Amino acid sequence: MALFEAQGLHMRFGDRVVLEDISLDFPEGRLSGIMGPNGAGKTTCFNVLTGRYKPTRGRVVFDGEDITGLPPRTIARKGVSRSFQLMNLFNDFTAEENVLVALPAMRQRGFDLIGDAMGDRDLRERAEAVLERVGLAGKGPELAKNLSYGDRRALEIGVALAAEPRVLFLDEPTSGLGTDAIARLGHLIRKLKGEITIVAIEHDMEFLFGLADSIAVIHWGQVIRRGTPAELRANPWVQNSNLGRLK
């Protein structure tokens, strides 16, 4: 049974239809990919699934519960976390503070006006563990804005992971990364697979085909193909499309 489902999602901005009858399901513990050309509606789909936009029609179901139209904070508290295509960090915080503020334990203490946020050893250890997990061990004291692009991308995922999600949505995680950084990211995501359910939008077809258990192709706001990477590799439409040249 799928942990997370989109059922017949429609999204309209004015007279422009961006999503049309999108139905997707993301099984627990699997990595599901979403691909499609620019402007296909992938990020809008993510925004609907994670609560930024309320769909015009359709339902979003998480663990059997209808979460359609709930605000992002409520969806996040249920165990859904996301990273962003355009990096969305707390730039004036250190890497450690970025992760710290994302921890559920920190959120539970959010209205603590007296305690020392950076003085809690337990919280700091958890933050350090997350940083280590995403390959940023030892970079905790550096300001996020001073990190390299690749490290910022890793931190972006670290912040999403720190929320201890059951479902992690990754929006173009390889965007702007070099070959080495993509390899490191692939290694990280491979480690996460099986631990949590991951849904990734990705332009880098090789990357996605190498990691995903199943992939949905979105074009003109509709799901036009679905299948395993092997099935899609063999699909003439995908082979002839401009989605990326498969080697």
Next chain:
Amino acid sequence: MLVAFAIFGTLPFWISEIGLYPYLGAEVLIFCIYALGYNVLLGYGGLPSFGHGAYFGIGAYAFGLAQFNLSSSLWLCLVAAILAAAFFGAIVSLFISHRRGIYFALMTIAFGQMFFFIASKWTSVTKGEDGLLNILRLPADFGFAAYPIQRNIPFYWFVFGCFVVTIIVLWRVVNSPFGKVVQAIKQNEARTAFLGYNVVLYKAAVFTLSCAVAGFAGALFAMAQGGAFVQVMNLQWSGVVVLMVLIGGGFVSFWGPVLGVVLYFVARDLLGVYTDTWQLWFGLLFMLVVMFKPEGLAGIWQGIVYRKQKPRSSASLHLLVMLRGR
């Protein structure tokens, strides 16, 4: 921090020697409390309020009214002032906390003006333009001893004690988990919401807290002046605290507002001796700071100490983000 405590902790011993007076020191400290509280909202929360004079005034009136009608206990009257300002701040926060940037700012002006006009016209309570007169500096009763503060030097020490308590409380708050979340909201409100935080509630809470501190400062100001006057609630006075915080460097330092307040009073009391147009020069200074050194005096100081300038874009960006909303 040590410099601030060294200066303010010894001020009554030397201020007369330089031709100034202890009352000025008390006034400076009261505005330091006001500005430090305001900076939690602006500098840490990135929430620009241009109507904060209203809560300063509410604190002043509440202190006087409590003294006349409720109790002659200094502590109870101070608590009444803090609660009154926090109460009205909380009510206003319900209407403005889901707004951002310029819309948030405009709403604070609207509510500030509303309170100003209510205070001006509700003469049966506030005495209108005449002000609520004869507010006493009640003795500070510690149970085992009552400490009279009618004279300016004892009053200065009392205000200094309040300043120290305010510093400790606000320092704890900005470094607490709550303070971190508020700073996160300032930097990236959308991301904070996606991490499960109810950003509207946090914005309301920090606004209310800041109003409570303004009310506390207002109560002390009413004691200092012996009355509560509606002028402190007007738009100009609300703007003064913004100038103090920005010139001082509230965006880059907890202590920035203290520098801004000191500079303001130095300009008023020293420059004011030579020219009636001191506000023009202070305004020009503000423009220069915003244009060339948005980090303010604290930023200049940090640049000297660390021998390197922070990226100028940082504080400029704060200003821009604050006004545009993210």
